[in-house]
Amino acid sequence: MSRLFASRPGDDGLPGPERRLAVLALILGTLMAVVDTTMINIALPSIAAGLEVPASRAVWVTNLFQISCAAFLLVFAALSELVSRRRIYVAGVGIFTLASVGCALSTSLETLLLFRALQGLGAAATLSIGPSLYRSIFPSRLLGSALGLSAMVVAGGYAAGPAIGGVLLSVADWPWLFALHLPLGAVAVVLAWKALPREAGRRGGFDLAGALLSVAMLCGFFLAMDGVGHGMPTSQVAAWLALSVAAALLFLRRQRRARHPLMPLSIFNEPRFSLALVAQGTAFVGQGLAFVALSFLFQSEMGFTPLETAWLFTPWPLAIMLVGPRAGRLADRVNPSLLSSAGLALMLAGLVLLARLPAEAGVVEVLWRMLLCGVGFGLFQPPNNRELMSTVPRERSANASGIMSTSRTVGQSFGVALVGAFLATGMPVQATLWLGALATLLALGASLARVPLAGAAQRSAKQAAAGE
Template structure:
């Protein structure tokens, strides 16, 4: 396979070890992604078995997501001091042990503790996943590697609900958590054997910056959750105000810290800043459309939750098919051109979904959803390549943390916008048009970096020829 060929002058790991390291990352990523989608579908079953209300059971998912979001930047910074390999092994170990604890839990309070620990473990692995791909693969294959990463994430999202339904059809819900234990042990063995070793950075850790980062991201997520569930204004406004205050203090701290958690200098690179902006805006559109279509399909078109899940399937399946190809092309031609083309298709898909009504058949919904998936699959791997390649390798951990945080923030904001629109009595289709608008803004950011990405590609070719 081309991804595992070794050429003279390649950086990264040699082919055989590269394969094992990637297998460890794939297994770990699949566990975190599939776990989230499986548990979402199982919440009613868990609530009934534990004898709790649906509103309380929702925190089985919410707590995982809040903890994971709050620690993404923190763990990216910690990885520089303890090395990415050790942090990844720590995260996997915590996730697997917490999954075992969750499987053995018979009370909601105990289950929530282990879900929080699972969120902590997931944050440790997801915060540095993209930077490990850069350390494992040679620079000439970075786009292809990130395309593979997109395939794995999309596959997890596609398989999660179906796998959950199959398991719950013949086993109790604890088996959803227990499934992670053998997979996690395999991933741990592979990671210990094959993940690259790097040299830890000398210097202190920005503890105050880490606390402010956790406060900022956790309060932002809680604010978005409150808005999505149309909570009282004082509640959502209070969380949002705390997020703004923490964000302001965090920025000031990063400007003064000797070893900042997130060096603000990375945003001086226009390619990086524009890629981050495009990513956040595109994820708003994706997160918004997923929730909006769930309401539309079930409440207006009368589909069951399982039928709705099948109607969503073309989106991640299209990413699985298109993402690796787009990543491979991004190693050869201007990545921003590919990303921009993908965003045009995504805008077309969202507009077409906004025109869906009760008379639209299943096939009409499926091709529109597939068009969105094709567009997002063309956008994400080349855009991630731009984020990762626009900064020096020593900034990979920072880039990885920003990448994961941007995805989480964008999706959370998209969900919140749907909740706010529904709370105001707006039709679901209006939120899809709003998703198309945010994606158009992402397209403008993507187009603005086309000349910069083209110049970087020419320099990379000249460097390769000179070597």
């Protein structure tokens, strides 16, 4: 860890000692957003009982946060170029914190949903530009290590969320889950304002039409996916999908003509970036499918309790926490596409083994398969993120970060929706796991396709360094 904060002559990014506070600000902001997602999920029954509303309505406490966050990732990434990433990040953490206080004080579902939507906006502002801030804070030689640290923080947040929520609910009522963010958010705002890199915003306008189309495109998509998972009538799902597709076509047309496009299409001219994006999106489809399908498999088919199921999931994020930072460090020296491909191969093997798991299998047989998937995903994600962030010009880092966050969120949500759709047709749970394996296989294909490109780029960089 100490090598992340050691300086060398010629390093870009912040000086070594200044990186610590900047990274702490990013860690706090990311943890609040990530922990909130899994922590609030387990509190939905308590929220429904406390506000005296049906469970079907209480689900929107989670859904609205996710939709609001996902719909504005691209918008805040582009806006950060205009007003600076530091200001957007500070504003995002501030909005999230104040909205958390509003959630804690809410006495009706309608008020709670309003503040949850605001929380989603704050989370979108921080998550959309987090990876690009790592690139500004750390020198290029440590980018993989830095993104490995980011992967560890996200995985740790997902793993810790249910435990934190469970402990708090055992001694206090649900509003305290939201109140927890107040002291953390206050510290994160001060640290971010003080320590994040200062930069001048670019001159020029903002693509408002593109932003509105982007929000319509992503909102339509997520509402359709949520409808698939919760039994919405087919006509309504089709209507939301039609809105999403129409907005997407208009959005792409707008991006070709806009003077300051929300998502510059030229960024996709770099094949390594495009292939890494495809690998990420399809890998998250596979993970989203697996997480939901395994919940049904463990409880409905194998007879485990909800608490036992939660423990069975633990090896996956725990392995990401342990492997991710090491994979990131290795990606600074070894072809990152090779590492990502190896990770996807391990994850694919783990999903195939889980799909073939007999109903009478014991805990140990489940745990080592989950561990294999987690090791694979931990080996895949940081090197792949390094490819995504390092293959675009530095001035496009914010755009790349927003696209990366959107791809991850869309892939995960699509995977979850596919499980709901296929289970509704009577398909066995194991069959949906095979779909997750298929999505991972597609990700592996995209990752392997860029191995020679990444190798050539790495050799060129070494030759250039030797020439200097």
